[in-house]
Amino acid sequence: MEKSDLTQPKKPSKDAGILSAPIDAVGASQGQQSNKKNDRLLSLDFYRGLIMVLLILESTGIYEHLLDMSASGSFVHSLAEQFTHMPWHGLRFWDFIQPAFMFIAGTALAFSLKRQTDKGHSWKEQGMYALKRSGWLFFWGVLIYAVRGDHLSFELWNVLTQLSFTLLVAFLIFRWKVTYQLLFSIGLLLLTECLYRLTDIPNFNQPFTDQHNFGNYVDLILMNKINGDGWVAINCLPTAAHTIWGAVAGKWLLSQKTTNDKLLHIIVLGFVVIVIGYALDLTGTTPIIKRIATSSFTLVTGGYCLIALAFLYYWIDALQHTRYLRFFTIVGMNSIFIYLFFEIVVSYWLRDYANTLVAGVITPVGISQQTTLIIASTVLFFVQWYLCYWLYKKKIFFKV
Numbered sequence: 486m487e488k489s490d491l492t493q494p495k496k497p498s499k500d501a502g503i504l505s506a507p508i509d510a511v512g513a514s515q516g517q518q519s520n521k522k523n524d525r526l527l528s529l530d531f532y533r534g535l536i537m538v539l540l541i542l543e544s545t546g547i548y549e550h551l552l553d554m555s556a557s558g559s560f561v562h563s564l565a566e567q568f569t570h571m572p573w574h575g576l577r578f579w580d581f582i583q584p585a586f587m588f589i590a591g592t593a594l595a596f597s598l599k600r601q602t603d604k605g606h607s608w609k610e611q612g613m614y615a616l617k618r619s620g621w622l623f624f625w626g627v628l629i630y631a632v633r634g635d636h637l638s639f640e641l642w643n644v645l646t647q648l649s650f651t652l653l654v655a656f657l658i659f660r661w662k663v664t665y666q667l668l669f670s671i672g673l674l675l676l677t678e679c680l681y682r683l684t685d686i687p688n689f690n691q692p693f694t695d696q697h698n699f700g701n702y703v704d705l706i707l708m709n710k711i712n713g714d715g716w717v718a719i720n721c722l723p724t725a726a727h728t729i730w731g732a733v734a735g736k737w738l739l740s741q742k743t744t745n746d747k748l749l750h751i752i753v754l755g756f757v758v759i760v761i762g763y764a765l766d767l768t769g770t771t772p773i774i775k776r777i778a779t780s781s782f783t784l785v786t787g788g789y790c791l792i793a794l795a796f797l798y799y800w801i802d803a804l805q806h807t808r809y810l811r812f813f814t815i816v817g818m819n820s821i822f823i824y825l826f827f828e829i830v831v832s833y834w835l836r837d838y839a840n841t842l843v844a845g846v847i848t849p850v851g852i853s854q855q856t857t858l859i860i861a862s863t864v865l866f867f868v869q870w871y872l873c874y875w876l877y878k879k880k881i882f883f884k885v
Contacts, residue, residue, distance in 0.1 A: 526596065528794070528801040529589065529596075531797060531801060531814055532589055532797050533593075534820075536589065538813055538870075544827035545836065545861075545862035546836060546862050547863070550862060554856075570775060571775060573715065576785065580775040584786035584789075587651055587728050588730060588731040591732040592738075595739060598659060615653060618652065619649040622645045622652070623649035625885070627640070627646060641704075642717070646718075647720060651725040659732055669729065670730065674784070677722050684699050686702050693772055699719075700717025703717065703719050716777075717777050723780060726787055727786070747798075748798065748803075751792075751795040754788075755788040755791030758785070763785060765781035815873050818877060819882055821883050821884060822873075822883035826872070831865065836865060839861045839864060840857075840861045
């Protein structure tokens with residue numbers, strides 16, 4: 486792979502990658518004030534950085550350590566549980582992370598395409614770039630889990646392989662009117678409902694039952710195996726709605742509407758899909774299940790992503806509350822790098838190394854094993870954060 490495909494060692498260009506580059510506040514309208522020094526939509530930088538900080542913390546194992554060391558039913562235990570996925574039906578805080586990741590990529594897509602258009606890039610040129618980006622996302626997504634113990638593995642369940650599909654779909658319909666984009670996203674959810682409910686495949690005809698649904702059947706065809714935790718590869722189909730809604734929100738933020746009008750559009754869409762999603766779940770029509778990305782799950786989580794973006798945009802960009810953002814934004818600027826780093830380097834090597842190193846240093850002091858693990862996780866977190874900070878200071882931004 487050529488170096489230019491991975492890093493940009495000089496000052497980052499305005500066409501830096503969807504997942505990692507600063508977002509320019511182009512097309513700012515009356516009532517929207519961009520940061521004059523950096524000219525970025527800081528709310529999106531912060532949103533992305535916050536998600537990545539939470540993911541880095543997960544990579545250190547700190548959530549599971551807190552869960553293990555706390556008594557069942559205690560406040561700490563209940564809080565730590567929110568940083569794990571719901572086993573099947575229902576929602577926890579951690580179930581919102583992947584939707585937010587894919588939603589933010591859609592919003593960044595809108596800004597990227599606006600910049601490319603302003604620079605005179607044709608739709609064909611933009612399409613080639615989108616295809617190349619999706620190809621690299623798919624490659625890295627497969628590579629992350631290509632090694633399982635002593636054998637190779639082919640898996641399509643992680644966020645990068647999913648995002649490679651959803652970003653391409655969002656790009657292909659980006660020029661459509663917003664109404665048509667939203668109708669298309671709803672069509673994807675209806676298609677998913679039909680696939681799960683109307684396909685009568687022996688042993689895989691139970692729509693919302695783990696290991697016996699249509700998504701499991703597709704995985705057998707694609708990968709010749711079923712995920713024991715219930716994840717399915719065709720989650721990319723319904724969750725494409727998250728990326729499409731992110732792109733739609735980006736369109737609204739780039740429009741010449743007033744700040745209030747922009748926020749109104751985003752908030753109304755958010756509340757509408759939240760209400761519909763919860764209604765589907767509460768009436769027993771379609772349960773909220775993250776592991777197979779049911780339509781009710783996609784609607785509810787997508788709605789909260791929209792509300793969160795509206796709040797952050799209002800608080801940070803409109804009201805100019807920009808203090809203390811840097812800690813998060815420098816991580817968001819290299820999100821693709823740090824994601825690959827903790828999924829490969831930290832997961833396969835550095836986490837165990839850090840645990841052993843810290844334990845060897847502080848165990849003689851008399852600190853308990855669980856406390857030692859918490860300290861090791863904290864150290865490992867700041868090692869990763871500082872790596873992002875060093876790249877930021879050197880103006881090196883990894884991209885796809």
